[in-house]
Amino acid sequence: MRLGLKGRFVVFVSAIIVAFGLVLTALSVRAQNERLRHELEDRGKLLTTVIAANTTDALAMLDVRDLRKTLSEARDQENVLDAVGFDEDGRVLTDGTLVNSRRHEQISEAELRHISGSSALLVEFEGDAMTVTKPVHLGSRMLGGVRLRYSLASLAEEQASLARRTATVGAVFALLGMIAAILLTEAVTRPLNEVIRATRALSQGEPAPRLPVRTTDEVGELAEAFNEMTRKLRDTTVSRDYLDRVLETMGECLVVTGPDGTITRVNRAVCSLSGVGEDELLGQNCRDLFRAPQGHVSLLDALGPDGSARGLETELLARGGEAVPVIVSVGTMEESAGRARSYVVVAADIGERLRHEQQKDEFVTMVHHEVRAPLTAVRGAIGLLDGGVVGELGKRGQELVEIALRNSERMERLVNDILVSRKLDSGRMEFHYEKVELMPLVEQAISAISAYAANYEVRFELSNGVAGATVRVDPDRMIQVLTNVLTNAVRFSAADDVVTVKASRHNDMLRVAISDKGPGISEDFRDHVFEAFARGEHDDWRHRSGTGLGMSISKGIIEELSGTISFETKLGEGTTFFVDIPEYA
């Protein structure tokens, strides 16, 4: 039978108490026995000495009757078994009885030798008896002596009685000790049992009761610690429930795997996208769920040195062999030092996005083939009309042709911008890098739109602070960026305004700052300046004449050239755009 903590504690404490009691009892009994023995011995010696003293006259006078009387009285004393008086030759004169059967007996040689040479007591032990022999002298004359045999049986009886009493007291104390041990154990284990019950309740999903904290000792601390633990556990449980709900409701797929890729958790989105139940997914390897990215044997094989990856495009293998394109991010969870990591795979369905991309491409292709070519033909025809190839047009006709030409040119720009923008988005724009000086590019850009600026009576002021500085760019694209920004500046400048162009070095970059004194950019529009088809609210038609793609294209190009574009603006005072490009030595 296996004892519980309480039983073991009771047994342990009881054993200690009993052992302690036994040792104490043994020591006590031993001490008491020694004391009793010494007392009895002392009584025997004292009695013998007194008797001897009382027999001096009788021995001196050889008055055996008197000696008998004295020894008879000695015999009547407690514990005296035998008493004899003997002469100087060691012959017994009387044993204190009328019969005196010991008469004439010779005492032992040892006793005789002792009494002959000493006046001290001779004490001998034999079994449960003690024999005390006391020589009797009168002056220097040895008269004889007395010998009392003293029973130590009473000692044994007293010792036995003492042992019984001590054992009884010991048993009572042991019993009291055991009761105390039980009570103590109950006091100690009751809180533990409460903790056990509460823990069991907790493990079975029941609400954990709050344990009473009765004391400030370790048991009280245990109860407080348990209450604290349950409180934190409750908070954790709430957080986990919250997290679970988030994970279950999130649109992205969430897959958690072990270090070997074994799936340990999936959210509802995974099941929904894959068409496979959670029970079936758990335990599978993630390579069975995700196709390996190109050039890798598995998804986890594509992770970086830090065990993570972002923006991996692959496919989720759904039931029935369907492959769903997904973009995957992988993170690592180190559970604890030295323990294997877990992987968190978040996959987003990009099927819709890819379809949109495809539709865009189809649209661009359509624009390229179905709009641009006819538009070119239309523009050419209008140009011929405007050039008088078909004859002199009337004033009204000439005005209509100019309007048509202007709008066709605008439409052509729009189509071109759309195509460029699409190329940038799809990453299909080609760049031809070469090392060139920056300033000539700036000057070419200014020159390219000088006619346009002249139309609006806007002129440029160029400040060159980086003469000879070179950059590694596609010159045409760089000029395109600068042209877009300069055009934008002209567009928002009033007549006779000056657009300043200042080249300088800024934070290890070459900066071209293009400033106008236009109306500035409104607060609401500032965040949308570089978005496609974004245009502010302006009354002036000229401000709306752009395609709305220029700044977006400029930003896309300059970032492809490893540069940046930014601006500072102040309403009513103007705007400055900064084109920063790394200097290339």
Add this chain to the structure above:
Amino acid sequence: MASRFLRRLHPGLLLALAIGCGQPSGPPPSAVATDRPVPAGVLTIGSVSLNPTQEYEVVRPFADYLATNLHSVGIGRGRVVVVGSLSQMVEELREGRVDLLIDSPFPAVFVWQHADVEPILRRWKWGSDVYRSVVFTRADSGIGSIEELRGKIIAFGEPFSTSGFLMPKAALASAGLRLFNYEDPAASIPGNRVGYVFSNDAENTMFWVLKKKVVAGAINSDYYEALAGDRISELRILLTTDAVPRNVVSVRKSLDPKVVQAIEKVLLEMHLSDEGRASLERFEETTRFDRFPGGSEHDLASIAKLLPHVQEDLGQ
């Protein structure tokens, strides 16, 4: 109830104490059981002792027993009179205040000779009806006969002891030795005398002889072998006296013969009943009573002959 008196006490100083005189004893148990009225007669037992209280306690049950069994002769009550001297007892007997006396042979014979009493029965004690005395010496003392005790010291027992003193002294005196009492056993004794000292105990006497404190000693012959033990070979007996009754029962002659007869009958039959034996046992370990085998005159003749040698030792 051996002769309990002090030899040297002046008669006038002897206690004349009668315990129970005039005090009716409580009715004995057996008397209560009978429907008959208790007779008015009283039987008085006399005793000589210097320890009257103890003596009274010893004798009274015996007196009660006798009275209980003497209702038929008009005795309804027993009484005990303890006196301190033999002469006082003689007076009590002469005056008729004592009816019955139980004592050692020498006092009994003395009373018989001086008062009007009649020895009627012997009293056995410790299982024997008679005793003797022996006079002994160490075998290596060089003394071969009692005559060689002249100029020496002999030890007797107690002064009132028949076997330890009166009888051996009387025997030695009757043999022509002149005995004188000394206090010191080492006293120098003239050659025409035999000195004697009292050891006051037969065992003392034995050891005094063995330890050469005295040249010779006299003790009851019944004790001799026991006291000598394995040292008996070291001793030599010089004299053994004639056997004499242990105790003698004497009655006042003026007592009603029917009462005397009834007393004799009760005493002679006491040892036959449990109640009687118990009473005897309590009465100084008396064994029984019987008649003198050769008659009192004959059996006490030797005592009567020796009595003059110790008469003064009896306090007379």
